[in-house]
Amino acid sequence: MSSLIQGWEWVCSSAVKLLASLIRDHIEDANDHAFEEGRRRGLAEGRTEGYSEGLQKGQLVYKVEEAPAKPSKALDPGLYGPARFAVATVESQMRNEVALAVAAGIVRAPTEEQWRMILSDHPATCISAGAGSGKSTTLVLRVVFMLQHLGVRDEELTVISFTRASCHDLRQSLRKVLGFWRGSEISEKWANRRVRTFHSVLCGLAETSLPGRKLFTFLGDKEDPILEAGEEDVDNPITGSKLNDAQAAVIRKAYGSLFSQSQEFRSSILAIVRSQLAVAALDRSGGDLKPGRIYYAAMRDNAVREMLERLWESHGWPFEGVEVGPFEIPASLGQHKLYASGVEKATNTPVVLGFPPSSDESVRMLPVIVKDIGDYSLGKAQWDKKTILSRYAERPYIFIQSESDLKNFLLRQKVLKESSEHCLPADAPVFPVRLDGEMKEALIYEALFSQGEFIETLGIEVTQMINRMPTPQVIDVNTHFLSALGLFWPHLRKEMEQQKLHTYNQAFLTLTGVADTVRLNAQRLGALRHLLVDEFQDISPQIASWLKAMQRRLLSDNPSKPVSVMAIGDDWQSIYGWRGSAPQLFIKFVDYFRTHEALGPAGELMLTANFRSVPAVLADAERLIDRVGIKVAKRCDPKVPQLSGDHGVRLEQYSNKEGKMSREDELRLLSSEISSIYKSALAMKLKSTEKVIVMTRSGDMRDKLRSAFPQRRYPGMTICTYHQAKGLEADVAVMVGDCAPGASYPIRNMLYAASGMYPSYTYDDASADEAFRLAYVGVTRARRRVFWYVKRAGDGGTAVVYASAT
Template identity: 30%
Template structure:
């Protein structure tokens, strides 16, 4: 309401004015009275009223103005204050942490008591270093332990478990130690039992097995808790004669992708049904079969071609007779004729000469040529011929590869031909009957095996096969396009078939996906006793985890935090924690989908209110030259900073000897190996490929026979691949073969990027990772050695000569390498 001036009092209204004569008389009279200081009562009142009226009006005016200004200012201040308050309701934010903000309750007194007990009960050479104590006493929710080769991490982890159980009262069912293989799990359990016995603490072998697990053995009970899946089996363990629930049945090697007969039966049955039910799948298989069976062209300038082209005319003259001999062998073996292949003796032109084929594949324009089965005698000859049938057929094959412009299918042996015959006849229980080589793979594999390998790689990266295939692309005419389209159709049908079994079957990858970050609702179905063992996780060899495993770990930790105190009520173990131990220099399983990224970026992958990093750089295994040589091999790879190992303890007292590098010589290598074995040393023979083992074994027959006759505890010779040697050690290590990435994988580069791996903008992210991995593989081989390391590498030739190889980093000028190549 607007402000108004107050009205003057009604009794103060001025009277009417007097006539002028009377005013004059009043003025004269008034002057006289004033001199006499007299007062006229009515006049006084009249003047007083006028003054009062005027003063009151002025006062009201001034007060109004001042009040209006003061009131406006006060009102403005109130409005400003009110403007600072939000109109919308307040909503708290959400953090992205996987853990509560808490600390392990370790007092100075408790630490002192534990250290004293360790000093008293463990021998002097088993006493933890300062860095190892930092691992044992880490009090933050997450801990990343960078442990180089020979760092003594296992003993430190055992003492960590002892601290949690005995000194802090944590229940064993609130903890899980994860190892990757059955062998490492067995060794860790044995060490755990020994240390607990030193403290006179009761820990049964069954308790040890329950505490120390592989990822596979921990995920299976989670799936079996879901309605309808109480008896679910893993595809990877089908055909295992052990009881389905036994420990060994679930501790399969995660890096072993070989298939057994029971697994193949499931694959073949799915293939049969899909061939009948899906015309598109059948069409794709036809395309892949022709692509796989076609004889691959050979460059006319190839040395083999140049050598054999000179006898083209002579070979053509004897070709029909040669075809007769070959066909007789195939008839006798029951491998010819083949239903689906029309027998015929058509001819093809090679440099003006005619050569014969044996048939034509039905429904295509491809000719069929029968090869010489390797099982036949290598001395087999045509009557009167100078060359063996095998040699004559090799000449014909080379000429056809180099100069024939027609599509040719070359059947190499009876067994592959019989599989092809079964497939062409519709008997799909035998599988597709041909092998296929995905670009980037070193060798061809049976088609269904290739499906399993590719699907496993995609799923290990945390991707769904169908979605990943839909996001991939291939150039027109690239046979990998039909392969992956067929894979998407097959894998969907295959997983459905496995689930339809009684009891149902599921791959481990699908099990992990069921409880990954894309399916948090499944974790909510788990009872507390199944989730509780994941509350305090200690994971060894963490550099070898896959994105699929990381997703499962993150989802499980998030669910544990979501449940809060209800999961831990009335228990000594509270909250949750994660301790990961690894060495990014020993990450060597990228070919199956593992990546060191999650270890190198640990705090990003597992966000926590507080994190501890421990660097275990003391090496208790190898003499310093071994350490320096190994680290030199990986110095160019991306790695966690601050790593420089040093020999400690007994290893520091060993005499120095460089790693010796030789040109490959199996006989010389074997001789040196035998010398070390006869001196009573432990020996480790490492090889890159299985063929290398067969080449070296003929030189080691006597020592292998002598060693295998000893009790297992006294044997001193082991022969393993580079990949399977991790965790082992020997006085003398012999490495046969260089480490080199010889190919490029278009499809793996694509899915690697889809999974967010590799550097931004790197179109060959997987290839880049593999080139780095071959250096790490050499590092693993060298660091197995305690005293001596001998490395025999082949001389590079052909295309491989231009590709980077680990031995190329050996320059011969370092004290820790002795380069004896060329001497």
């Protein structure tokens, strides 16, 4: 039994050992498999990771993957840049060549200021060049430098000036100087193409872009410069200048047809008739009049009124449509009263009589006899009444003193009668209108055209400008005029379009608006790639916008070819604001002519040296500029030595306290003074041929003095207006008449505000500044001496600057 048990135990023990061996072998096999599997996977994964890392490192040698681009940059608004002209490498060569030209007598050696202009590397540069600074010669050398050393092609450069005369002078100088550089004569044709007026350039472009059109400016002329495709000179036309018969016929026809078609237009015109035609212009300027003057005028008034009524009886007094007075005129005169001779029945407007036509001096000298006060001439008494009413009348009144006044009054009665009877007048009334602020009256259709033209110089369509204006707070003649203008302008444009006519302003505006798409002559457009603009202070916002639009088109057509502009001018001599010029474009050149942000703002340089006038003249001239509100701040450095007898402004006031003097006496006095000055100028024995320049404020006085001093008998004497004197000079300057701004100009103040171009700067502000700049131009025409003759240096003028010294 025990052996059986032992046998069973052995069997069990063997079975356990076998099982344990099997389990051990299985575990060892599993471990071996796991090891191999782990080893295999590790090698595979290691190989993959290593290969990938090695491959990427290897690819750095021969493969570049493009990184994702950054978001697109916003379009840079700048037109000029970002590159500068490559000046540094050619500067020394230009300086050496100029030295040779100086030695040959071709040019004068430039100053360092002038060299900075010649060698400017900025593609948008503004040069503030004072009077007598030698800017024209420097401008010519800049052109030479651009053509000879900066790689600018002849056909891609244009010099622009404002008048034929200034262009002629620049061409002659450029032909001489560039001819020296190129060693051959420069043809007149080449110079004509390189130096142009703005309007000559426009004519050339319009020939392609506005085919078949005729320029309104030349309507009625025998020759139309556009037929020459812009190759002929075209002067800068003056906005507001008198229309010729052919031009007036077009405007008048449009005025008449619209009057017959539009009830709204008729209403506006008739409202202007009621408020303007034959109605006296009030003058609130100046201080209060002395109480005694008002007292005695009131004491004499009945006698004065009755004397004038008797004088008018032979001319049809009392006139049709008038209820005979006397009627008190509402006026701020305290207890004193002045009376009208009658009132207009249709409007209850007072009618005041002045002297009838052809009243001679004997009539004006008639005594006004009033008990208890001294005798007084009728002329003086009537003048006092007119002055007092102009200053203190509280409502409009009709004043009749001349044949034209009577004619206007009778026309007024005819229009008022027809309109009151609710019938259409047979013809559109044609009458003179003088808006507040205007120096002269103009026929109604001419006034509408003139104001529309002025608006367009601001670079804005007329109807767009009028729509920008806020709702009026008062209804007056200006409100009615703007309403009429807003209707008249699109009608006129339509009428002109039917005749294939356009004005310069319309051409500038049209080409500016369609610059991106219109077909333009590539050669003529290409000539505007590099611009040098002389007298830049005289351009208008409209022309500035056109220039930029043309250069933007060039850049759009070929972005790899940059454009440039150099503006040369002197805001101190900006005197054409009344026709739309804007010195702000020059003063704030950086704001209006934007450059690429990578380049930085436009370059601004100054030419301060003066090679014309002696220190005394310049010092007195700058006293005027001190009164100008907005200007470029600069100094003027005189280079001409002062001789014994030289002086600045000597002011002569030659009338009584009221500024009165007959025209004959005035002309006699001035002629005597000018004759003496001319003799003294000849005795100075200077080498110059320009001895005396006489400048007048009015064309009428200019013409009378020209008759008194014919040029053939007075060589070396020039007689012109202040505006015509710009660019001229002489040893002695004689100024006749004060430079005073006009009265406040409500319509143009509103236009300035609506344009948004001149924040906090009104048209009245601009006119006040321009009056001092005009006087400055007059003074700086003189090399050595200035004489200024005014009737009276009043607070409203500019000669008052020197009144304390006389």
